[in-house]
Amino acid sequence: MGQACGTTVLLVEDELFVRMIGADALADAGYRVIEAGDADEALARLERSDDVQVLFTDIRMPGSMDGLALASEVHRRWPSIRILLTSGDTRPTRAVIPDAGRFLAKPYRFDALSRELDALLAG
Secondary structure (H helix, E strand, C coil), X not given: CCCCCCCEEEEECCCHHXXXXXXXXXXXXXXXXXXXXXXXXXXXXXXXXXXXXXXEEECCCCCCCCHHHHHHHHHHHCXXXXXXXXXXCCCCCHHHCCCCCEEEECCCCHHHHHHHXXXXXXX
């Protein structure tokens, strides 16, 4: 993962096992990872942290908002944060993804995650 050095990713995933695997893979690649289990927790973490560069969120989540709504709120409040969405059963169009955000279908390979993060951070 070429852009990893010094980059903080907020990983939002309600499935604990999936979140643990994703966080471990990102950390092993050199990213600093902040984890959240839902949108409310993610927003609380963002309010306490000023160094998040990427929001990597599942679309389907329980709670007050799904990943698309979270991405929109993050883009509105923190427009410099890059957006990467993922889902196993939802395929959003480019038109509904905020800013120049990207989508990665589940299940994904870590090399595909790497390419998506590199593209986001380079753009």
